Amino acid sequence: MNFSRPIRFIAFIAVSIIVGAALNVVVSKRSFSENYPAVICPPTLPGLASQISLSSKKTEFQRLQDRTTQTEAVKVLRLPVNKDSLLFSTEGSTPVAWQSRSGSWAGGAICSGPASSQWFVGASADITTKGRLIIVNSGLSEAVVDVNVFTENGKQPLKTISIVSKNYLVIPVDSLAPGDKTLTINVLPRSGRVNSFLIDEQGKGLRTLGGDLVNPISAPNRTLIIPAIPNQKKKPGQSATPPHVLRILTPGDVDTAITAELISADGVFIPVGLNSRSISAGLVTEFSFSPKITSAVFAIKITSTEPVVAAVESSVAVGGGRDFVWSTPAPELTELTMAVTGLTPLVTFTGAKINVAIDLTLVNGKLVRKAVKGSDITTWRVPEGARSFTITKVDAQTYAGALVSSVNGYGYFPIAPGSVLTRVEIPDSNIRILNP
Amino acid sequence: MASQATKDKHRVTAILVSHNGAIWLPEVVAALTSQTRQIDLITAVDTGSQDASTKLLKSARIPFVVADVETGFGQAVSIAIDKLPESVEHEWLWLIHDDCAPAPTALAELLAAIDDRPQVVMVGPKLLGWHDRTHLLEAGVSIAGNGARWTGLEPLEYDQGQHDGDHDVLAVSTAGVLIRRDVFEELGGLDPNLTLFRDDVDFGWRARAAGHSVIVATGAVAFHAQASATERRVVEVDGAFLHRPLLLDRRNAAYVLLANSSWWILPWLIIQLLGSAIARAIGFLLAKLPGYASDEILAIGALIIRPGSIITARKVRKKQRFVSPRVIAEFIPPRWSQLRLATEGMVEKLRRQLFPDNQQTSSASVLDSNEDEDLLTPISTNHWLGIFRKPEVIGFVLITLISILNSRNRFGALVGGALPISPAGATDLWRTYFESWHQVGMGSTTAVPTWVAVTATASIFVLGKVQFLITAFFLLAPIVMMFTVSRLLKRLTSNSWISLPAAFLYAVSPVAIAAISTGHIATVLFMILAPLVALMLQDIEKIEEYTWRKIAGVSLILALLYGFSLMIFVIGFVAAVISSLSDYEKHAQVANSQLYALRLQKRTVLLFLPFLMNIPYSLEAVANPSRMLVEPGLLISGGGPIWALIGNPGGANALPIWLVSPILLVLILSLFSSTHARRIAEYGVGALVLAVVLSSLSISTHGNEASSKVWAGPVIVLVTLSAIAAGTVLLDRLRETLVLSHVHYRHILAALLLFTTFSYSVLAVGWSVSKGANSLVQANKETVMPAFLSVEKDTKILVLREVGSSDKKKIQYYLSRGRDISLGEPDVAPPQTVAIADAARGLIDGSGVSSSATLSEFGIKYVYVKSPFKREIIRSIDGLGGFSRTSATSLGVVWRVTAPASRLMFIGVDGVRKELQAGEVGARVFIPSPGTLILTETYNRSWQVLENGYRLERSKNEQGLPIFTVTEAGEISLIHDGTGRRGWLSLQLIFLVVVLVMALPAGRRKSQISDKELA
DSSP states (O other), X not given: OOOHHHHHHHHHHHHHHHHHHHHOOOOOOOOEEEEOOOEEEOOOOTTOEEEEEOSOTTOEEEETTOSSOXXXXXXXXXXXXXXXOEEEEOTTEEOEEEEEETTTEEEEEEOBOOOSOEEEEOOOOSTTBOOEEEEEEOSSSOEEEEEEEEETTEEOOOEEEEEOSSEEEEEEGGGTSTTOSOOEEEEEEEESOEEEEEEEEEEETTEEEEEEEEOOBSSOEEEEEEEEEEOOOOOTTOOOOOOEEEEEEBOSSSOEEEEEEEEEXXXXXXXXXXXXXXXXXXXXXXXXXXXXXXXXXXXXXXXXEEEXXXXXXXXXXXXXXXXXXXXXXXXXXXXXXXXXXXOOOEEEEEEEEEEEEEEEEETTSOEEEEEEEEEEEEEEEOOTTEEEEEEEEEOTTOEEEEEEEOSSOEEEEEOOOSSOOEEXXXXXXXXXXXXX | OOOOTTTSSOEEEEEEEESSOTTTHHHHHHHHHTOSSOOSXXXXXXXXXXXXXXXXXXXXXXXXEEEOTTOOHHHHHHHHHHHSOOOOTTEEEEEEETTEEEOTTXXXXXXXXXXXXXXXXXEEEEEEESSSTTBEEXXXXXXXTTSOEEOOOOTTOBOSSTTOSEEEOSBOOSTTEEEEHHHHHHTTSSOTTOSSSSHHHHHHHHHHHTTOEEEEEEEEEEEEOOTTTTTSSOOOSTTOGGGOHHHHHHHHHHHHHHHHSOGGGHHHHHHHHHHHHHHHHHHHHHTTOHHHHHHHHHHHHHHHHOTHHHHHHHHHHHHHOSSOGGGGGGGSOOHHHHHHHHHHHHHHHHHHHHSOOOTXXXXXXXXXXXXXXXXXXXXOOOOGGGGGGSHHHHHHHHHHHHHHHHTTTOSSSEEBTTBOBOOSBHHHHHHHHHOSOBOSTTOBOOOOOHHHHHHHHHGGGGTTBHHHHHHHHHHHHHHHHHHHXXXXXXXXXXXXXXXXXXXXXXXXXXXXXXXXXXXXHHHHHHHHHHHHHHHHTTTGGGGGGOOHXXXXXXXXXXXXXXXXXXXXXHHHHHHHHHHHHHHHHHHHHSOOHHHHHHHHHHHHHHHHHHHHTTTTHHHHHHHSGGGGGOOSSSOOOOOOHHHHHTTOOOSTTSOOTTSOOTHHHHHHHHHTOSXXXXXXXXXXXXXXXXXXXXXXXXXXXXXXXXXXXXXXXHHHHHHHHHHHHHHHHHHHHHHHHHHHSOSOHHHHHHHHHHHHHHHHHHHHHHHHHTGGGSOSOEESOOOXXXXXXXXXXXXXXXXXXXXXXXXXXXXXXXXXXXXXXXTTHHHHOOOOOHHHHHHHHHHHHSOOTTHHHHHHHTTEEEEEEESSOOHHHHHHHHHSTTEEEEEEOSSEEEEEESSOOOSEEEEETTOOEEEEOOOSSOEEEEEOSSEEEEEOSOOOTTEEEEETTEXXXXXXXXXXXXXXXXXXXXXXXXXXXXXXXXXXXHHHHHHHHHHHHHHSOOOOOGGGSOHHHHO
16 A cells, blocks of 8 residues: 555644644733822811831822822921821832821831721720721712721621712711720721721820721731730830730631730740630620730731731720730731831741842932841841841742830831732724623 | 318317428418318418428418517417408307417317307317426416416426316417407407417406306317427517516516406505515525526516506406406415425425435335235334434433533533523624624724524524523534534444444543533534534545536535634634645646636635625734634633644633543554544644644733633534544444454454543543533523612723632722623734723722723722622722722622713713713714713724714824814714625625525526426
């Protein structure tokens, strides 16, 4: 039999495969648009002072209520804010807002991009409160926001609020659940480009009891890490330090059992009464604890059978008075840049194995590399004259928070990116989407 | 000839009219002279015969008169009567045609029939065929309402005496008719206006209206050649325009009806005559008899042009009439019997075409019976369960069950994959096909492919229910494709145990499963028709022997397939190029330019004729070649060259790649076969090579901006078909070889092949009825667009939707007109406008500060984000100015563009933009002042705005939209001029009709029909 003809045909197949492979170029032309959403810092309410730490003088900003879309450079590394909420185009660097009431309290919060949901664990609505919830709509359209308030008495009726474009609304906290003591607030934007901030300020008559900016949590979780809780030792002449208060809520419909594990340089243990504690669903619950540790800062890891939100309120003495700090959970640490000009925060890392590489940029522009290693909990004080630090490398399951002490008070903010790189694939036009 | 009046009271004068009838005349004369009852007097009239007629008459000693060549039959009879002696009592005229030979007893029988019937004035014999003397031609005659000559007989009816007896009839043929002379003269004889044909019916009608009787006496028989009617001789009578007998017949038929009918029935008669003339003309055209077609029309036209003759004739008849003309009503055939006869004729014709009579079939004869057989022995019959042992039954039952199981999620209105929602009725599809402007995206003038019209036509059989048609099509497709391929395979093997499993394999092949589950209509249709096309083109290598009629017939099928996917054209084009190159090579060896030129010519016609039948769609595809590689509906990506190599088109819902079919293996094995399988496999490999190359290409069309791999389904159908056919031939011959030989490599290969095939079949069926049932195409899916967005008519909505699997999500967008897309619309979908694309991108990445302004300029009123969707982007849109949220439901979020946005915008002299009300395509609206009218549709020269009868000046604005300058206030009309589209469609129709006529069997002129056939 003559095989030349069949073999020729088989050769055709082989050639076609080669031609096909050559023509078979990658067709998935995927192009992306990448940007960091602008971050919003809280407005400065009457009686308060506010400064925003920035990592570059060229950072572009815009006042919230400007109707134009024009921005301008800040030209400073620490920007005092008189009134308006500001929008910053920080290109990945997270500014920190530091607010204080002279001689009364101070607190820090990170400026962040619009959020889809924010949980604030803190504040009370009893007669001692002077707290305010600030909801900022940085979008060009009207925003509609649902505000859910949980207290020790359960979930309060839903409040739906509309905010005109490029504006903010200040809501006294005591109007949200009058008389209730322990609040947890969920701000849920239905539409609009919305950020919110919570100022918890307490006072009894003319006597101030301190205050703080409560940092938000994005979503309830079964595991929460609060990486930095101040633990001041009693100094001679001072009254007894009030215990720490763990405020916790499971917002679902099912009760939960929580265990809080205290992580400190003195060791890792579960404080008495915080092991497998049952929590009723929908009710804000508080537990007080006074750990017998020598460390000035500790972390807490909360594990729960149902998703929860939590924060720890710690009382601190500053100068001659007292202040309190709300330490909130931090997300897992990732590569980020945080502007800390004018602040010398004590950054606390927690995790089973801590291995963090940091690039510190000083005000004069110099770059200092730093490595933080350890286990369970480690602290690092940002030196004076620093404008920003960048986490360049970090092991998984590491969390960090920062504690800042100033003459007016004590504050906390989680080490977390204010805005993450948004990578949006440029859309294609395809009629197929009109087919079920 | 002595008078017979002494024997009976009658006197019979025979009048023979001859005209070029020398062929029949000797027998006619002989018949007259051999009558048992002799004729009393015989005379003849010859109307200018050029043949030996007069000589024959002379030699027969029949006295005759010579008349002019244009003398009609009636006039010739009158001439003869004028020469006769005075009329006597009981004198009868026996009119004899020169092609009509009465039987010897004819006259006697005719006279016997009228003996006791004094009221009878006209009696005729039973007319039988001249050549086939059992063929019954007439036993009385009438006229149908449409002018047809009505005999009440079936075509070529055999005379078994079934119509025997003396009956009252409306009329009898003048061939052999006996008419009482006094009445004949009293009624003025045969109408001189009816020179030939229908004079008999007219006279019978007049005789009856005058109160007389007309009967047929079937005891009398005459044999009639019908020489003039069957065009055995040239009709030269006066009024026979162009000597066309049909024209004369049709004209005379209309004349008879119009002259004799009651006046109040005339309008209806005219309509009937016209309608039937047109219908018959179309029929003749289809039968490629344009002469007959023109006869039909000219005949009616001739009467309409000259109504004077009708008016005169009606006056004459009015005078002669004693009873109402409706007296003949009982002899006019009812419409249902005409219909029945026509239908029976058609069915019989079809039956003969489909199931030709088997000449060798012999019926069981009693002579064959075995008389020794014990009648008490029970007859051996097969048990009824035996039917289920037949491979045909097993195969088709199995495929039916599989199809039902596989389609369990597809009972209802199908949608998904490449298949958009079907419209409820066929009218929507017709509208899509005919309209010049399509409201898809920013609007389009793209030609709608022919498949839309084909689908609309096919839905007629299901009462216009397109959804039902599509559902039934996909449900029945595996069964039908198994049937068609089994017809092909039975030509390759007589062993049903090979052909049926092979057909089953074809129906569960990877391409069949993928095409059905992804809604690729063209591939499914091609799977059904490809075996039939292969049967038609089995001798394609001898294309020079193809008749033009066959080429036209094949072109029709190919045009149907081109209409669904021009990829069939691409396949044909590649095959034609290869064949032509091969011819060129052969020509170098054996020069025969004429042969190869003819081959090239026929091949070119076969390739391009269907292409022309699909204009304008096919011509537009030349300008946009990617359209040649797509199927109806949405663009669904194929799997690429590796998938194609294993005979699987790939892509979504295709069989997984590990489920390798034996297609490639069979093709390669067959290449080494010494049988016919090798040649088939070579075709298969050629198709495989093409499939691999095509499936490696990427295209973007049909409203899809992103590149998608070509779905090479139709080419893979050919690969599959070739593999199945080659495998069938291989196994058919292999079995004999294997049985006779010792175990060697062939046994191993056969075992490998069978094992692979069996494994594939089981796994493929299992996959298709389990996972495969959750196909892209599903029934009754929820629509994309919420109902509330459809309330405002023809509102443009920018729809954003996240598509793809969870790990490969992608945002896509398109403009909706308030509803989901439907069948035919993706095929005409325009590419997206750059400005809208930028606006959509701005919405998604948050940079679109000017997006709302852009959308407003293009008349886009809403932005709709279909859930589920990224919340961040929803917030981003919230953050952009120019949009206000109108709703946020579980279906999605809707924003309204705050700036004015509508289909028709007006900018007055004050510069204010105003929305105007506009319909779906055209509009009629009042313009308050001079200014500029903006139509937010794609610019097209057919857009016109008329005001006070004048066209407004049209131009393009910076967005590329049509604008019109309004010079004064007033009402304007917006139209899209579809003249161009109508012109193209007319051209397409002309091509279709021409090819259809070419493909139909040619009718024969009566002159071309043999005497034997005519009987």
